[in-house]
Amino acid sequence: MTGMRTKRVLIVGGGSAGWTTAAYLNAVLNKGAQKAAEVSLVESPDIPRVGVGEATIPNINNTLAAIGIDEADFLKAVDGTFKQSIRFVNWLDNNDDFYHHPFCRYAAGAGEDPGRMWLMSDRSVPFMDTVSAQPAICEMGLSPKMLGNESSGLSLVYAFHMDAMKFADYLTSFSTARGVSHYVENVVDVEMHESGDIAAVRTDSGTRLEADLFVDCTGFAAHLIEKKLGVGFEDCSQWLLCDRAVTINVPYEHFYPGAVRPYTTATALSAGWVWDIPLQTRRALGYVHSSAFISADEAERELRAFEGQHAESLPSRVVNFQVGRRRQQWAANCVAIGLSGGFIEPLESTGLYLSQIASEALAEYFPYTEDMAPLAFRFNRVMANRFYEVLDFINMHYCLTRRTDTPFWREIRRPERINDRLKAKLDFWRLKPPSAYDFEDQFFPGQPAASVQSGGPSGDNRSPVDTGRLWNHHSYENVLYGMDFLRGEFRALYGDNRPRPGILRRVQSAVQSAPGKLPPHDVWLQRMVGMSDFR
Ligand SMILES: Cc1cc2nc3c(=O)[nH]c(=O)nc-3n(C[C@H](O)[C@H](O)[C@H](O)COP(=O)(O)OP(=O)(O)OC[C@H]3O[C@@H](n4cnc5c(N)ncnc54)[C@H](O)[C@@H]3O)c2cc1C
Numbered sequence: 001m002t003g004m005r006t007k008r009v010l011i012v013g014g015g016s017a018g019w020t021t022a023a024y025l026n027a028v029l030n031k032g033a034q035k036a037a038e039v040s041l042v043e044s045p046d047i048p049r050v051g052v053g054e055a056t057i058p059n060i061n062n063t064l065a066a067i068g069i070d071e072a073d074f075l076k077a078v079d080g081t082f083k084q085s086i087r088f089v090n091w092l093d094n095n096d097d098f099y100h101h102p103f104c105r106y107a108a109g110a111g112e113d114p115g116r117m118w119l120m121s122d123r124s125v126p127f128m129d130t131v132s133a134q135p136a137i138c139e140m141g142l143s144p145k146m147l148g149n150e151s152s153g154l155s156l157v158y159a160f161h162m163d164a165m166k167f168a169d170y171l172t173s174f175s176t177a178r179g180v181s182h183y184v185e186n187v188v189d190v191e192m193h194e195s196g197d198i199a200a201v202r203t204d205s206g207t208r209l210e211a212d213l214f215v216d217c218t219g220f221a222a223h224l225i226e227k228k229l230g231v232g233f234e235d236c237s238q239w240l241l242c243d244r245a246v247t248i249n250v251p252y253e254h255f256y257p258g259a260v261r262p263y264t265t266a267t268a269l270s271a272g273w274v275w276d277i278p279l280q281t282r283r284a285l286g287y288v289h290s291s292a293f294i295s296a297d298e299a300e301r302e303l304r305a306f307e308g309q310h311a312e313s314l315p316s317r318v319v320n321f322q323v324g325r326r327r328q329q330w331a332a333n334c335v336a337i338g339l340s341g342g343f344i345e346p347l348e349s350t351g352l353y354l355s356q357i358a359s360e361a362l363a364e365y366f367p368y369t370e371d372m373a374p375l376a377f378r379f380n381r382v383m384a385n386r387f388y389e390v391l392d393f394i395n396m397h398y399c400l401t402r403r404t405d406t407p408f409w410r411e412i413r414r415p416e417r418i419n420d421r422l423k424a425k426l427d428f429w430r431l432k433p434p435s436a437y438d439f440e441d442q443f444f445p446g447q448p449a450a451s452v453q454s455g456g457p458s459g460d461n462r463s464p465v466d467t468g469r470l471w472n473h474h475s476y477e478n479v480l481y482g483m484d485f486l487r488g489e490f491r492a493l494y495g496d497n498r499p500r501p502g503i504l505r506r507v508q509s510a511v512q513s514a515p516g517k518l519p520p521h522d523v524w525l526q527r528m529v530g531m532s533d534f535r
Helices: 016-029 059-067 071-077 114-120 127-131 134-139 164-176 223-228 296-307 351-364 373-399 407-412 420-431 473-482 487-494 503-517 521-529
Strands: 007-012 037-043 081-083 085-089 098-102 159-162 181-184 187-192 198-203 208-210 213-216 233-235 244-251 264-269 272-278 282-289 316-320 324-326 334-336
Touching: 007 016, 007 208, 016 037, 016 059, 016 164, 016 351, 059 159, 059 351, 071 164, 071 521, 081 521, 085 134, 098 127, 098 134, 098 473, 114 127, 114 473, 114 487, 127 134, 127 473, 127 503, 134 503, 159 164, 164 181, 187 223, 198 223, 213 223, 223 334, 244 296, 264 296, 272 296, 282 296, 296 316, 351 373, 373 420, 373 473
Parallel strands: 007 037, 007 213, 037 181, 085 264, 213 334
Antiparallel strands: 081 159, 085 098, 187 198, 198 208, 233 324, 244 282, 244 316, 264 272, 272 282
């Protein structure tokens, strides 16, 4: 590589996306004697961060490891707890039905396809309990880890619940101690080079900050990528109708449910769904809903009624959002990461994930040389693929519902609410259930060949492909079979009395041994990271 010198990177915005990018680039690009990036971050003292009580997915463990963060330190700093699954309640029929989407399951025996075998069996054991011990371990309220550092032998994959504001604070001290420069000032102006690249930003205190590469982490404001560079936004609200959340926090000092659940709960309500995210000091709740179907006041009333009388006096907050993506996350010498780069509603906890993989991809495609365009092309392609991968998966949770009890759920079921990519997948899986082969490159008959709206000079409008690195056939099977997909078709074709998958025996033995090995989740948190005892 020619022309290699240390590049100046300026991150504008200090929410969890800005600080994740700063910490990640500083740790990964500046290993040993080689300093590839001089990283600085400027954030406003006045504009607050978004932080609602966040759930994450297991990729966060890679990010923390790459940055060099100790798990116990992290859990203490961010009010953190373990997450092993999402429990979806009332998504199918609104009669207290539920299914789990756990993070791990056991490997099947040679030649065994547990999904297909389960569909042909009597299904008296739900699919989730046939392939994974984690739903039962979650229902028992157990930690995924033993006390101390011993292995339980159960190999449970986990992620975390956290306070994203505290995460940003933690990363601030972590990164500034390791060489990241920090400015607390409002950016008021952006200066351009004649080439169309950004030259510098100016702040209200008169500071001028130059850089080779700018990262726009200004949240929904998108100060650089949109307001200066004019890169457009692809709206995706025709497939995901929710555009607002009403949130409340239930401190344990006010009301303690008796345990800290080691999973996120997502309960469908009249015009959307509620997240219930347990932290060490409180539960964070948010009713994600569609403003076309319910007013913010009604949503707040429904949320309080759902939680119970103890929620009556608790303060609430409204957060508006738009579902969609930046047409080019990387344009000229500016990369948008976090909410400025796009947002998909939080049903599968992918907000922080998208910032984490954008930081990883930026380190991978870091512009050591002057010619950034080919790197930007690949970065944009990878990020577009990931965005649509998440979009399809979340779209699927809604469109398989059987609910007809409210106008919102009747609207969700209309065919035009299913995007073409997902429709092609579901049509294909009606011919054969999903399996690993389908996830090498998810391009199915009937899928439109051109659907990425890149809006850029590259003209890359090829259909995005899923790589299976985020959701694989295990993830799809959990949701599809939790939502009764193919049940009727398989019963009509094969009856329902074939043997159950052999994997079930291993799962049942793991479930039996779990209470002897794993402590209750709150006991683990009290002993290992100093959570208070609220019982
Ligand atoms: C309703 C909702 C629920 C969510 N739930 C989850 C979840 O469960 N799991 C998950 O992983 N993610 C979730 N997210 C996403 C997650 O909260 C955000 O992605 C994350 O906080 C990253 O935000 P950000 O850093 O991009 O933006 P923000 O937090 O908005 O930060 C923007 C930063 O830019 C700064 N800034 C803005 N303008 C200027 C300026 N002119 N000069 C200087 N600085 C400026 C601000 O001061 C701030 O520091 C959710 C988001 C929403 C909206």
